[in-house]
Amino acid sequence: MTRELLDLMGIDKERLVLEWVSSAEGGRFAEVVTSFTQKIKDLGKNPLGVAA
Amino acid sequence: MAAEFEPKIIAFCCNWCAYAGADLAGVSRLQYPPNIRVIRVMCSGRISPDFVLKAFQMGADGVLVSG
Amino acid sequence: MNIEDAAQATQTYYCLDCGVCTGSCPVSRVLPSFSPRIMVEKALLGLGDELLKDRDLWSCLTCSRCFERCPSSIDFPEFMRLLREEAIKLGTQPAYSHHGMLQTIMELQTQGINQRKTDWAREAGKVAEKGDTFFFVGCMPYFQVIFRYLGVDSLSVSQNIIKILNGAGIEPVVSDDEHCCGHDMLWNGQVETFEKLASHNLEVIRASGAKRVVFNCPEGFYTFKRHYTEHFGDLGFEIIHFYDLVAQMFEEGSISVENGVGPITYHDPCRLGRMAKVYDGPRDILTRLAGDNFVEMERNRENAVCCGTSGWANCSTGSKQIQVERLKEAQATGAKTLVTACQKCQIHLTCALSNFEMDLELKDLTSLLAEAIT
Amino acid sequence: MVLGGGIAGIQTSLDLAEMGIQVHLVETLPCIGGKMAQLDKTFPTNDCAI
Amino acid sequence: MTYSHLEEVSGEVGAFQLKVRKKARYVNEDLCTGCGACVEKCPTTVEDAFNVGLGERKAIYKYFPQGIPSTHCIDAENCRQLGQGKKCGICAKVCQAGAVDYEQQDQFVDLEVGAIVLATGYDVFDPSVIPEYGYGRIDNVVTAIEFERLLSASGPTHGHLDRPSELALRVEIAALDKDLKKFNRQIDKLEEKHGKKTAEFVKEFKAGQAGEDGDFERWASLAEKAAVAEEKLAPLNKKEAAAHTAKKLAFIQCVGSRDFRFNRFCSSYCCMHSVKEAMIAHEHDNETTSSIFCMDLRAVGRGFEEYKLRGGKSANIQYIRGRVAEITEDEAHNPIVWYESTTTRTVEHETFDMVVLATACVPSAGTPKLAELMGLDLDENGFFKTDSLIPLDTSRPGIFVCGCAQGPMDIPESVAQASSAAARAAEVVFTAPKAASGGGK
Numbered sequence: 001m002t003r004e005l006l007d008l009m010g011i012d013k014e015r016l017v018l019e020w021v022s023s024a025e026g027g028r029f030a031e032v033v034t035s036f037t038q039k040i041k042d043l044g045k046n047p048l049g050v051a052a
Numbered sequence: 053m054a055a056e057f058e059p060k061i062i063a064f065c066c067n068w069c070a071y072a073g074a075d076l077a078g079v080s081r082l083q084y085p086p087n088i089r090v091i092r093v094m095c096s097g098r099i100s101p102d103f104v105l106k107a108f109q110m111g112a113d114g115v116l117v118s119g
Numbered sequence: 120m121n122i123e124d125a126a127q128a129t130q131t132y133y134c135l136d137c138g139v140c141t142g143s144c145p146v147s148r149v150l151p152s153f154s155p156r157i158m159v160e161k162a163l164l165g166l167g168d169e170l171l172k173d174r175d176l177w178s179c180l181t182c183s184r185c186f187e188r189c190p191s192s193i194d195f196p197e198f199m200r201l202l203r204e205e206a207i208k209l210g211t212q213p214a215y216s217h218h219g220m221l222q223t224i225m226e227l228q229t230q231g232i233n234q235r236k237t238d239w240a241r242e243a244g245k246v247a248e249k250g251d252t253f254f255f256v257g258c259m260p261y262f263q264v265i266f267r268y269l270g271v272d273s274l275s276v277s278q279n280i281i282k283i284l285n286g287a288g289i290e291p292v293v294s295d296d297e298h299c300c301g302h303d304m305l306w307n308g309q310v311e312t313f314e315k316l317a318s319h320n321l322e323v324i325r326a327s328g329a330k331r332v333v334f335n336c337p338e339g340f341y342t343f344k345r346h347y348t349e350h351f352g353d354l355g356f357e358i359i360h361f362y363d364l365v366a367q368m369f370e371e372g373s374i375s376v377e378n379g380v381g382p383i384t385y386h387d388p389c390r391l392g393r394m395a396k397v398y399d400g401p402r403d404i405l406t407r408l409a410g411d412n413f414v415e416m417e418r419n420r421e422n423a424v425c426c427g428t429s430g431w432a433n434c435s436t437g438s439k440q441i442q443v444e445r446l447k448e449a450q451a452t453g454a455k456t457l458v459t460a461c462q463k464c465q466i467h468l469t470c471a472l473s474n475f476e477m478d479l480e481l482k483d484l485t486s487l488l489a490e491a492i493t
Numbered sequence: 494m495v496l497g498g499g500i501a502g503i504q505t506s507l508d509l510a511e512m513g514i515q516v517h518l519v520e521t522l523p524c525i526g527g528k529m530a531q532l533d534k535t536f537p538t539n540d541c542a543i
Numbered sequence: 544m545t546y547s548h549l550e551e552v553s554g555e556v557g558a559f560q561l562k563v564r565k566k567a568r569y570v571n572e573d574l575c576t577g578c579g580a581c582v583e584k585c586p587t588t589v590e591d592a593f594n595v596g597l598g599e600r601k602a603i604y605k606y607f608p609q610g611i612p613s614t615h616c617i618d619a620e621n622c623r624q625l626g627q628g629k630k631c632g633i634c635a636k637v638c639q640a641g642a643v644d645y646e647q648q649d650q651f652v653d654l655e656v657g658a659i660v661l662a663t664g665y666d667v668f669d670p671s672v673i674p675e676y677g678y679g680r681i682d683n684v685v686t687a688i689e690f691e692r693l694l695s696a697s698g699p700t701h702g703h704l705d706r707p708s709e710l711a712l713r714v715e716i717a718a719l720d721k722d723l724k725k726f727n728r729q730i731d732k733l734e735e736k737h738g739k740k741t742a743e744f745v746k747e748f749k750a751g752q753a754g755e756d757g758d759f760e761r762w763a764s765l766a767e768k769a770a771v772a773e774e775k776l777a778p779l780n781k782k783e784a785a786a787h788t789a790k791k792l793a794f795i796q797c798v799g800s801r802d803f804r805f806n807r808f809c810s811s812y813c814c815m816h817s818v819k820e821a822m823i824a825h826e827h828d829n830e831t832t833s834s835i836f837c838m839d840l841r842a843v844g845r846g847f848e849e850y851k852l853r854g855g856k857s858a859n860i861q862y863i864r865g866r867v868a869e870i871t872e873d874e875a876h877n878p879i880v881w882y883e884s885t886t887t888r889t890v891e892h893e894t895f896d897m898v899v900l901a902t903a904c905v906p907s908a909g910t911p912k913l914a915e916l917m918g919l920d921l922d923e924n925g926f927f928k929t930d931s932l933i934p935l936d937t938s939r940p941g942i943f944v945c946g947c948a949q950g951p952m953d954i955p956e957s958v959a960q961a962s963s964a965a966a967r968a969a970e971v972v973f974t975a976p977k978a979a980s981g982g983g984k
Contacts, residue, residue: 133803135801135838135866136838136885137838137865137866137885138864138865138866138868138882138883138884138885139866139867139868139883140868140883141868141883141890142865142866142867142868142869142881142882142883142890143675143868143869143881144890147883147890148890151889151890154883154888156883156885157888187675188675188868188869189803190797190801190802190803190804190866191803192803192804417871417872418869418871420674421674421675422674422675422869
């Protein structure tokens with residue numbers, strides 16, 4: 001639902017992900033973070049252009 | 053523009069799952085990008101759509117919800 | 120504007136201390152601590168600072184039942200609104216419902232996002248980019264997503280309007296750039312956000328070359344009619360409610376309906392009824408749709424009761440009680456369908472209804488009309 | 494001329510007549526009496542109104 | 544001159560020329576003895592304006608029993624003969640004095656007078672424009688003047704506090720009863736003719752064994768109609784039997800007055816009027832209790848405050864500070880009053896048998912027209928404009944005003960003003976040029 005909302009507002013819904021990582025999966029966590037960071041890098045800056 | 057774009061990513065992590073996972077990643081000395089700002093929540097069910105919207109409003113480039 | 124100016128602007132000084140406001144107030148009946156009369160009294164006794172800190176400041180539904188009856192014509196809802204502005208300046212956080220999500224969306228809109236709001240419009244019918252008639256959709260696309268879990272089909276209302284307009288040979292302008300009208304922000308005391316949203320909307324509408332703007336949302340209609348003109352002067356275009364347009368269409372004979380719905384009853388939204396004084400338009404449509412099967416609730420027209428919460432703030436147990444009472448009142452008429460003309464009423468009453476076993480269906484007037492057009 | 498045959502009109506007419514002035518009392522309804530005739534009793538003494 | 548209108552005014556102080564239209568009564572005033580035989584026989588009933596619609600009168604009528612002049616009068620609009628072009632003439636036939644004259648025409652009378660006194664009174668505010676009080680929608684919400692007629696021994700209920708909802712119920716029952724009697728008469732005739740009881744006949748008819756007869760269709764339908772009427776009557780009669788007179792009364796003050804939406808002024812007499820009505824109701828039936836809802840009870844006059852206290856002490860009157868917010872109705876037609884008691888600061892609701900609205904005193908409907916005709920100014924509330932230090936002089940010399948035409952006031956004040964107006968007028972007449980003396984005053 002939130003992704004649809006983002007879409008309505010013109011924020012790419014790819015910018016939001018939900019991943020299940022258990023406490024024993026340290027490796028998986030690092031993997032998820034790495035791939036997501038890469039994806040965002042490809043997408044570029046937040047279109048709102050807010051200096052943060 | 054800077055040589056490479058460094059995004060800001062907010063990660064909402066469940067205390068019992070992903071947050072512990074991140075902890076384990078740290079203990080195991082696994083490398084992951086430094087762009088992530090982790091916010092610990094007691095349960096990923098605590099996260100409302102508004103958290104995500106607020107994050108974007110404050111200038112986040114991406115949001116990761118992890119449970 | 121300080122409290123004294125607010126009191127001056129709404130002629131609070133004329134208060135007779137008669138208690139009609141509190142006696143009329145739907146909130147006072149369920150939350151005895153809340154009393155418009157005592158709030159006015161406090162303001163006049165110079166205890167305004169206390170008022171600004173009071174959580175009850177946000178309990179008022181601004182439904183205007185008190186203003187309608189006040190023998191001194193004190194605009195209490197407006198008084199509340201002005202005090203809320205003041206409280207926001209002091210850093211008070213209103214009690215938002217839905218975690219303040221809707222407020223965030225409204226704020227986001229002032230930050231220059233590119234909305235993708237109108238894909239549904241082309242699905243429904245013909246829309247234009249420039250033209251005489253601008254259809255101000257309002258928040259329906261957002262409601263559609265947020266309140267899907269209640270089964271409220273908000274967007275179909277807007278789609279039906281496009282269909283009906285097309286049927287009458289009107290191709291309305293629908294814009295991606297249209298923002299929230301600012302109603303909720305205004306009533307939450309956030310005037311700056313309101314002004315940003317409003318001035319943007321005026322630009323968008325003017326750029327489309329529209330001579331008239333059609334509303335279905337009572338809040339948008341009322342906010343444009345009253346607060347836009349208060350803040351921006353003459354708007355340069357005509358503001359018309361969809362039901363007025365429908366009345367014209369009936370007169371011209373460009374639409375006709377089948378009579379055969381019922382039994383139904385009608386809930387007056389406060390923005391449309393008491394505040395914009397649109398009572399007869401919806402009733403005319405309902406009579407055409409249902410004939411004698413249209414029955415009035417005990418409290419109707421000027422006496423109608425609010426749907427329980429407003430401005431996406433302060434949804435409490437009191438709100439639920441008000442909503443359930445309203446639903447029971449609708450049921451007592453023997454009607455099987457409760458018709459509303461405001462998507463917010465629809466959402467709030469549906470929410471209350473979902474918790475009870477009640478042989479009652481909620482329906483939007485526009486959708487009902489669209490189904491009956493022959 | 495006195496226009497209106499209620500309590501005020503009647504009283505005026507009677508007073509004028511007593512002063513020896515000829516009075517024309519004009520009333521729209523078929524009978525004089527006005528609103529007071531509709532009252533049952535008067536306050537504060539609960540006297541009969543007619 | 545009763546039943547007359549002022550049509551034209553010209554001239555000035557000391558010598559006004561007037562034209563008065565004397566409406567046709569269709570009854571010769573000199574011959575009519577006021578015996579009332581015509582009323583008894585007149586076939587047309589209409590709503591009675593004197594009893595503010597609570598009772599009925601005939602098309603030939605006397606405005607009220609003690610009315611002066613004691614002459615009858617035909618209401619042409621509702622009269623069969625005059626207004627509807629039908630043949631009737633009953634009243635002319637029964638009149639022993641031969642006073643009824645259908646040919647009578649309106650007459651014009653020219654007058655020349657020295658001074659004019661306006662005593663055109665007031666109208667009662669119509670509370671149906673206040674949606675929250677439900678007047679017109681809820682049967683047992685009445686105005687003070689309606690309540691006055693209900694209380695009056697000469698009124699439609701002979702002074703018993705029958706509730707309007709029950710009066711309406713009785714009318715309904717009477718209509719049904721009349722129908723039922725008609726059906727039964729016809730059924731009786733059929734029973735006699737065919738020598739069969741209806742119950743027996745219906746059984747046969749339904750079984751198709753009744754055979755063919757021109758009467759049978761009609762008989763069956765009559766039997767059915769009678770059964771339906773009886774069925775409808777039973778619950779109504781039950782309700783009627785359970786009905787009681789109003790014993791628990793609510794009086795609501797400032798209805799249409801002290802209200803920015805309608806009239807800003809205080810009507811001055813209504814507080815005492817309500818106390819009086821509550822006391823009379825208690826006198827009539829000692830079990831009656833009354834609640835008076837007011838912002839402040841304005842007892843401004845000699846003995847008024849004592850009267851108010853007496854009401855509280857000995858007539859079961861309770862004074863509640865708080866203006867009523869709204870009135871709703873329960874299934875038994877009892878009005879429910881919602882209000883905030885400002886003394887206890889709580890929102891309350893209470894069920895009453897009847898609610899009386901102390902309606903405002905407003906300028907009478909003809910005031911603006913009369914003002915235009917006479918060239919007079921009105922004040923911001925629509926009454927005739929006067930100066931506060933010369934309260935009887937209108938904006939035109941030689942024309943005076945007294946009573947409620949000038950502003951809301953009670954009876955003693957009206958009488959006092961009336962005498963003063965007489966004095967002012969007399970002054971003009973006695974000092975006027977000789978030219979005017981012909982017409983007297």
